[in-house]
Amino acid sequence: MITYEEALKELQSIVQALQEGNIGIDDLSEKVSRASELIQLCREKLRKTEVDLAGLLMDNG
Amino acid sequence: MQTYSLFELNEYVRRILALNLPDAIWVTCEIAQLNESRGNYFLELVQKSEEEDTIIARSEAAIWSKTYRQLKRSVGKKLADILQEGLEVKMQVRVTFHERYGLKMAIEDIDPTYTLGRLALKREQTLQQLEQEGKLFQNAELALPIVLQRIAILSSPTAAGLQDFQNQLRQNAYSYHYQLDLFPTVMQGDRVSEEMQKQLRKIAKQTYAYDVVVVIRGGGARLDLQAFNEYQLCAALADCPLPVLTGIGHDIDQTVADIVAHQSLKTPTAVADFLLQHNAQFEAVLLQYSQQLGQISQAFLQQATSSLDQQQQFIQLQAQSLLQQQTQQLDFLATQLPTSAQRQVMQETEKIDQLSRMTDLLSLEATLGRGYSLTTKDGKAIQARSDLQVDDEIETTFKDGQIKSKITARS
Numbered sequence: 210m211i212t213y214e215e216a217l218k219e220l221q222s223i224v225q226a227l228q229e230g231n232i233g234i235d236d237l238s239e240k241v242s243r244a245s246e247l248i249q250l251c252r253e254k255l256r257k258t259e260v261d262l263a264g265l266l267m268d269n270g
Numbered sequence: 271m272q273t274y275s276l277f278e279l280n281e282y283v284r285r286i287l288a289l290n291l292p293d294a295i296w297v298t299c300e301i302a303q304l305n306e307s308r309g310n311y312f313l314e315l316v317q318k319s320e321e322e323d324t325i326i327a328r329s330e331a332a333i334w335s336k337t338y339r340q341l342k343r344s345v346g347k348k349l350a351d352i353l354q355e356g357l358e359v360k361m362q363v364r365v366t367f368h369e370r371y372g373l374k375m376a377i378e379d380i381d382p383t384y385t386l387g388r389l390a391l392k393r394e395q396t397l398q399q400l401e402q403e404g405k406l407f408q409n410a411e412l413a414l415p416i417v418l419q420r421i422a423i424l425s426s427p428t429a430a431g432l433q434d435f436q437n438q439l440r441q442n443a444y445s446y447h448y449q450l451d452l453f454p455t456v457m458q459g460d461r462v463s464e465e466m467q468k469q470l471r472k473i474a475k476q477t478y479a480y481d482v483v484v485v486i487r488g489g490g491a492r493l494d495l496q497a498f499n500e501y502q503l504c505a506a507l508a509d510c511p512l513p514v515l516t517g518i519g520h521d522i523d524q525t526v527a528d529i530v531a532h533q534s535l536k537t538p539t540a541v542a543d544f545l546l547q548h549n550a551q552f553e554a555v556l557l558q559y560s561q562q563l564g565q566i567s568q569a570f571l572q573q574a575t576s577s578l579d580q581q582q583q584f585i586q587l588q589a590q591s592l593l594q595q596q597t598q599q600l601d602f603l604a605t606q607l608p609t610s611a612q613r614q615v616m617q618e619t620e621k622i623d624q625l626s627r628m629t630d631l632l633s634l635e636a637t638l639g640r641g642y643s644l645t646t647k648d649g650k651a652i653q654a655r656s657d658l659q660v661d662d663e664i665e666t667t668f669k670d671g672q673i674k675s676k677i678t679a680r681s
Contacts, residue, residue: 213417213552220559227566234574241567248556255417255549257447 213254216247280369287367294364294378302328304355309335311353313377331363331375345382352385354494356460360384393499396526400501405508409532412513415481416552418545420449422473422480422512424466426457431488431519431538438542446549451480457487462497467506477511482545484515485527486538498525507531517541638669655680 223244226232232240274282302325303314310332317327333341333353342349352359362379400406421439425432432452439448453469456462466485473483485507497503498518504526507514513532517540518525528534535541634644644667645652652658662677 213415217416217552217555220556224559224562224566227563227570234570237567237570241563244559244563248560251556252553255419255444255446255553 210254211247211250213251216251220244220247277369280367280372284367284369287365291365294362296360296362296381298358298360298384299327299329300358301353301355304353309338311338313353315375329373329375331361331377333377337376337378341380345380348382349380351494352380352382354496356496357385358388389496389499392496393526396499396501396504397529400504400508400526400530403505405505406530408508409510409514409530412511412532414513414532414548418481418548419447420480420482421451421545422483423450423452423486424455424469424473424483425452425486427452427454429457429486429488429538431517432486434488435484435486435517435538435542438539439545442542442546444546444550444553446546448545458494460497463500463503466497466503470506470510474511480512482515482532483510483512484541484545485518485531486541487518488538495525498527500526503527504530515541515544638667641669643668 223240227237227240297315299315299317301313302316305312313331313333315329315331316325318324319326345352360381361377362381363375363377366374366376368374397406423432423435425435436450439446439450442448453473455465455469470483473480495518507527508530514530516525516528516531516534517536517538518528518534519537524534533544535544638644645664646667647658647662647664652664658664658677658680660677660680664675664677666673666675
């Protein structure tokens with residue numbers, strides 16, 4: 210599972226690339242959806258419960 | 271050799287003591303043990319050698335309940351702080367000897383400034399030593415993870431502050447999840463340092479499992495904090511591989527443990543707040559990114575759309591002007607076409623007329639030349655007998671001229 214630090218780093222690089230206009234219109238939706246996914250992931254992880262942990266363990270098994 | 275009875279001996283000792291120590295005297299010592307019974311306090315007083323930690327003197331003393339009440343009035347709340355095992359004290363004691371009960375030391379007064387001074391000195395020594403060893407801000411230099419979620423708690427399971435801390439984190443407004451693992455230790459008395467060091471070693475073996483260590487202690491007497499000024503404990507906190515947060519719960523000056531910690535907060539509640547705010551700050555960054563992404567991608571799309579629009583407009587304009595040009599040309603041609611064509615048709619028609627007249631003339635002359643003649647009536651060629659009636663005047667054209675005749679009969 211991705212760490213908060215890793216997620217933040219990736220987010221920063223996406224936002225920066227977008228701001229600098231280094232991303233073409235074709236890659237835009239892919240990058241934006243990846244960024245949204247990272248944000249969602251972190252926000253969920255901040256509120257994760259024991260139930261989620263159990264779910265993860267089941268997923269891995 | 272003179273022999274005394276025990277009473278005589280004890281009476282002698284009492285008199286010597288009473289003679290030499292007629293008044294109460296000030297004594298410095300350390301409280302090794304303290305027990306209370308019905309408002310009376312029974313103390314074991316010791317003095318340790320400076321170099322080694324061995325006891326070189328030991329006595330029992332008492333504060334009678336009446337004296338204790340007086341002291342409480344004169345010294346105030348600090349009295350309970352000062353009467354602690356392990357503390358150095360300066361007390362006025364009256365030494366008496368009773369033939370039957372032996373040596374008695376009754377404490378009549380206490381100098382709180384002495385104890386506070388000794389503690390301040392001890393604190394200062396700890397600070398100096400830590401500074402010399404470069405440990406004072408060692409823990410503060412550790413990077414604090416951007417999210418603090420897995421918390422190793424050093425506290426007493428019975429501490430009121432611990433309950434507040436745990437409740438605040440478990441029922442937080444953000445509904446953040448926290449993993450709270452208690453590493454139990456006493457937080458008062460002379461075993462604090464030893465037990466906390468033991469638990470710190472335990473935590474150090476599983477640093478991967480935690481983001482931060484918090485030291486929680488709910489309220490309590492100020493001088494109870496002496497363990498947090500003690501060198502061994504403070505050095506252990508400084509050496510902790512994880513950032514340490516303290517919420518030791520005191521309102522006067524900082525303990526050395528607070529100074530050594532990554533971050534010191536006044537109360538356990540303040541530590542919980544810090545942990546919440548820290549994570550909320552991270553989430554705020556996430557939300558800011560989310561907003562930024564929305565804005566950027568909108569701007570992106572807008573730009574792309576407007577560029578497409580521009581292209582479309584350009585193409586439309588271009589096509590329109592091209593069309594207009596062509597139409598104009600066609601219109602021009604269309605206006606040109608009838609007049610020129612008419613002119614041509616007229617010219618051609620005229621030409622054809624001319625030619626046909628010429629051929630007619632030419633062919634008539636040739637025919638007449640060969641001996642034929644042309645008969646006309648009123649300028650019209652007569653081609654059949656039925657064209658003529660009696661009395662009609664006709665004209666006959668010959669090669670060399672014309673004659674006029676009149677029809678007399680149609681037999």
